[in-house]
Amino acid sequence: MQTEFYYLSIICIFISLIKILIDESPFSKTLSYCMRIVSVLYLAGAVLFPRLSGYEPSRLRIFSSADFVLIDGAVLMFGAILYILSMLIEEGFKLQKELDEVL
Numbered sequence: 001m002q003t004e005f006y007y008l009s010i011i012c013i014f015i016s017l018i019k020i021l022i023d024e025s026p027f028s029k030t031l032s033y034c035m036r037i038v039s040v041l042y043l044a045g046a047v048l049f050p051r052l053s054g055y056e057p058s059r060l061r062i063f064s065s066a067d068f069v070l071i072d073g074a075v076l077m078f079g080a081i082l083y084i085l086s087m088l089i090e091e092g093f094k095l096q097k098e099l100d101e102v103l
Helices: 002-023 028-049 073-102
Strands: 061-065 068-073
Touching: 002 028, 028 068, 028 073, 061 073, 068 073
Parallel strands: none
Antiparallel strands: 061 068
């Protein structure tokens, strides 16, 4: 399950990189959406992965006792950082679009 999760996120990242090459613009709506999708995947994975049998969570565990782990903190933190970065890229896209309209 983890392997498919990483393949799905890599495919989404690959699509956004191809879109950047086609648009020749560092900021694009597709890049923002793809990063937001990957971040939501990681945020969901932080909650769902600890439920899988055989999953070994990181040392950063949120609400854990004995063998039960509610949220894997490392995956949650990575997803939150990606989500914030996607919001910054979307704001950069809006500013770039506004600048292009002015010129």
